[in-house]
Amino acid sequence: MKLILNEEQQFLKDTAKNFAEERTPVNHFRSLRDNKDDLLWDKDTWKEMVNLGWSGILIPEEYGGSNFGLAGISVILQECGKTLTPSPLFATGVLGAYAISQYGTEEQKKKYLPQIANGEITTAIAIDESSHHNPLNINMSGVSKDNSYILNGKKVFVVDGASADLLIVVARTSGKTGDSTGLTLFLVENNQPNMNVVKLDMADSRNYANITFSDITVQKENILGDIEAGGEAIENILDIGRIAISAEMLGNTEAAFESTINYLKERKQFGVLIGTFQALQHRAAEMFCEIELTKSSIMAAMQGADNNSNELQRLASLAKTMAGETLHLVSNEAIQMHGGIGVTDEYDLGFYLKRSRVVEQIFGCSKFHTERYANISGF
Amino acid sequence: MMWENNMTQIDSFREEVKQWLDDNCPASMRAGADPETPLDEVWGGRKAVYKNPESKVWLDRMGAKGWTMPTVPSEYGGGGLSKEEVKVLNEEMFSIGAKTPLLSFGIWMLAPVLLEYGSEEQKKEHLPKIIKGEIRWCQGYSEPGSGSDLASLATKAEDIGEHFMVNGQKVWTSYADKADWIFALVRTGPKEPKHDGISFLLIDMETNGVSTKPITLISGKSPFCETFFDDVKVPKSNLIGQLNAGWAIAKALLQHERAFISNFGLAAAVGSKKDLVTIAKKHIGEENGKINNGFYRSEIASHKIKEHAFGLTLQRAGDEGGKASATASMFKLYGTEHNKKRHELMIAAMGTDGVAWDGDEFDDSDKNLTKAWLRTKGNSLEGGTSEVQLNVISKRVLGLPS
Numbered sequence: 108m109k110l111i112l113n114e115e116q117q118f119l120k121d122t123a124k125n126f127a128e129e130r131t132p133v134n135h136f137r138s139l140r141d142n143k144d145d146l147l148w149d150k151d152t153w154k155e156m157v158n159l160g161w162s163g164i165l166i167p168e169e170y171g172g173s174n175f176g177l178a179g180i181s182v183i184l185q186e187c188g189k190t191l192t193p194s195p196l197f198a199t200g201v202l203g204a205y206a207i208s209q210y211g212t213e214e215q216k217k218k219y220l221p222q223i224a225n226g227e228i229t230t231a232i233a234i235d236e237s238s239h240h241n242p243l244n245i246n247m248s249g250v251s252k253d254n255s256y257i258l259n260g261k262k263v264f265v266v267d268g269a270s271a272d273l274l275i276v277v278a279r280t281s282g283k284t285g286d287s288t289g290l291t292l293f294l295v296e297n298n299q300p301n302m303n304v305v306k307l308d309m310a311d312s313r314n315y316a317n318i319t320f321s322d323i324t325v326q327k328e329n330i331l332g333d334i335e336a337g338g339e340a341i342e343n344i345l346d347i348g349r350i351a352i353s354a355e356m357l358g359n360t361e362a363a364f365e366s367t368i369n370y371l372k373e374r375k376q377f378g379v380l381i382g383t384f385q386a387l388q389h390r391a392a393e394m395f396c397e398i399e400l401t402k403s404s405i406m407a408a409m410q411g412a413d414n415n416s417n418e419l420q421r422l423a424s425l426a427k428t429m430a431g432e433t434l435h436l437v438s439n440e441a442i443q444m445h446g447g448i449g450v451t452d453e454y455d456l457g458f459y460l461k462r463s464r465v466v467e468q469i470f471g472c473s474k475f476h477t478e479r480y481a482n483i484s485g486f
Numbered sequence: 487m488m489w490e491n492n493m494t495q496i497d498s499f500r501e502e503v504k505q506w507l508d509d510n511c512p513a514s515m516r517a518g519a520d521p522e523t524p525l526d527e528v529w530g531g532r533k534a535v536y537k538n539p540e541s542k543v544w545l546d547r548m549g550a551k552g553w554t555m556p557t558v559p560s561e562y563g564g565g566g567l568s569k570e571e572v573k574v575l576n577e578e579m580f581s582i583g584a585k586t587p588l589l590s591f592g593i594w595m596l597a598p599v600l601l602e603y604g605s606e607e608q609k610k611e612h613l614p615k616i617i618k619g620e621i622r623w624c625q626g627y628s629e630p631g632s633g634s635d636l637a638s639l640a641t642k643a644e645d646i647g648e649h650f651m652v653n654g655q656k657v658w659t660s661y662a663d664k665a666d667w668i669f670a671l672v673r674t675g676p677k678e679p680k681h682d683g684i685s686f687l688l689i690d691m692e693t694n695g696v697s698t699k700p701i702t703l704i705s706g707k708s709p710f711c712e713t714f715f716d717d718v719k720v721p722k723s724n725l726i727g728q729l730n731a732g733w734a735i736a737k738a739l740l741q742h743e744r745a746f747i748s749n750f751g752l753a754a755a756v757g758s759k760k761d762l763v764t765i766a767k768k769h770i771g772e773e774n775g776k777i778n779n780g781f782y783r784s785e786i787a788s789h790k791i792k793e794h795a796f797g798l799t800l801q802r803a804g805d806e807g808g809k810a811s812a813t814a815s816m817f818k819l820y821g822t823e824h825n826k827k828r829h830e831l832m833i834a835a836m837g838t839d840g841v842a843w844d845g846d847e848f849d850d851s852d853k854n855l856t857k858a859w860l861r862t863k864g865n866s867l868e869g870g871t872s873e874v875q876l877n878v879i880s881k882r883v884l885g886l887p888s
Binding site: 383395 | 766
């Protein structure tokens with residue numbers, strides 16, 4: 108397995124780079140935020156992304172996708188991350204597409220995958236129930252009744268939860284909180300009566316929701332994967348998501364870093380360019396090294412996923428830790444090195460800082476993944 | 487059809503190499519050797535001493551084939567092999583666990599610049615002896631007053647007709663006391679700007695007026711020496727490249743040195759190869775397979791993650807096909823800083839055993855680790871300090887202004 112992009116992946120990356128620069132520069136996000144847009148992503152832009160085939164990259168060809176793999180969609184997210192492009196691509200094109208392609212029954216695949224690929228529906232995955240990511244900490248109950256299950260409980264911080272048509276919901280069908288067994292995945296239509304979807308206003312101005320389920324009935328045929336075998340599937344879906352979101356975070360990092368290096372080359376104080384100051388040069392060089400290490404970690408993780416690596420869990424935690432720590436570092440340093448202008452709302456840099464702290468929390472922060480890395484590594 | 491031909495050629499080369507290794511690689515130089523056989527660190531040269539005579543046999547045979555520098559043209563004593571053939575040679579050597587026949591600053595540093603800057607006579611004179619391990623070289627760069635600011639060096643070489651007269655002092659000369667020749671930077675243009683008055687000179691260490699003195703480090707013994715030049719007469723034919731044009735050669739050689747360090751990655755950084763996790767579990771204790779102190783565990787996990795990411799970065803650089811010069815500084819910086827940190831974590835995990843110096847109350851391995859930890863403090867100084875590497879990255883990679 109080589110740690111470089113193949114031609115196909117490079118092509119996808121170049122296409123996404125052009126798209127992000129031309130169609131969704133940072134101003135695209137800024138106007139959605141300023142206009143307090145309902146979705147916080149743009150339907151026409153999403154349609155263009157769908158037309159480029161991006162929603163079907165993780166979907167097999169027989170269901171209308173292209174099956175280009177995780178590396179393919181990750182490099183697209185990386186480029187979109189550079190301009191903070193908001194879209195359902197992560198929650199739908201990665202999480203929904205992967206979960207159903209991997210764990211769906213033939214009927215479920217036939218029903219949902221073509222709709223995802225052609226942009227008719229978007230999806231979201233509802234897992235966490237508290238402010239810290241913990242996929243075993245599931246209280247939400249799924250109680251068997253006749254040919255169906257009754258769901259009760261509350262999910263928080265559901266990415267794209269306020270806009271998704273279809274939810275993948277993790278509920279406990281047996282056992283107690285903290286058990287890795289007894290978990291089952293359900294496909295649930297969003298916005299049903301007795302579901303309370305509350306849109307969240309987060310620092311990064313993206314689409315999230317808390318969703319409360321009160322006696323929601325789900326037919327047995329809408330169980331995703333095997334009953335009670337959800338624990339393993341969730342970890343797998345999450346790992347794929349962690350790697351993809353790490354790539355988006357790398358894109359955030361690269362843009363903030365590039366903007367900072369450019370600023371050091373043009374801003375003058377004391378009659379000289381501030382980029383001549385060693386106090387700033389060395390910090391910039393250190394960031395460069397961290398970014399290089401992050402790139403390698405994500406490259407290994409996404410190529411590993413596409414090559415069925417038995418190290419997937421460890422690589423996913425490696426990637427999410429490195430992506431989180433490096434984005435954290437660079438978003439802080441970028442602000443400091445830009446000086447006063449960096450903390451004005453008029454300038455784009457603050458968006459990267461706000462996005463950083465929110466995206467760091469998605470599917471586990473660096474501390475969560477450092478601990479997981481240690482567990483997997485046997486110490 | 488071309489392709490088929492190539493395949494046949496490379497396949498038959500592989501057979502040839504296999505057979506040759508089978509016939510010529512002595513048993514004690516391969517995997518599965520008797521563990522009682524004494525091991526030599528083979529650096530060659532006139533003063534070489536071998537505990538195991540087969541070390542010498544292996545060096546001589548590989549040297550005669552030119553396979554210690556397989557890509558160098560055969561007219562200079564090299565193997566004259568193509569990249570594909572070198573890959574085959576490496577694979578076949580790896581598959582029998584063949585020992586590297588020769589460690590050599592001549593191979594790693596001098597030979598590449600001789601090939602680029604040396605005259606035909608100089609290449610013919612020096613390359614075969616480097617490749618056969620007949621002459622051992624050392625590097626005369628740093629001086630007491632010229633460390634990071636190498637270009638301020640003061641060792642002078644005056645024109646006295648047929649010869650240069652060299653006077654001055656070098657420091658941090660690794661293995662000067664064991665080397666036969668030294669490649670040295672000398673000042674030949676005292677009035678020129680500092681970068682434009684330096685020449686690259688080869689000096690036989692047996693010449694009158696050359697002397698060496700070993701340096702004891704905070705870790706104890708070391709390979710480093712001071713080297714003194716007291717009215718040393720050096721033939722002018724030993725000048726590499728043009729007079730006063732040595733700085734470009736010096737920099738090219740530093741690139742080779744850093745590339746060499748980064749090729750070896752973490753392994754190149756001198757110190758202990760002991761595993762941090764094993765040490766932590768033994769000295770701090772474990773519970774259900776976890777290091778049972780959360781503060782140590784968290785620091786070690788963060789460190790391991792960086793180590794993993796760094797290893798992948800070395801691999802990626804290889805897969806990208808070696809845009810080495812831009813990233814060599816990053817690898818030097820990161821590899822050495824990481825190695826220092828690893829040793830700090832190891833001795834911390836060992837508590838008072840981690841700072842044992844001598845005596846029967848402590849295991850040899852504990853005492854050795856203390857020395858290894860101290861030795862790592864030099865890693866981020868030798869071959870360009872970490873701060874110099876940061877300068878190189880910020881200027882050459884990021885293009886920040888001077």
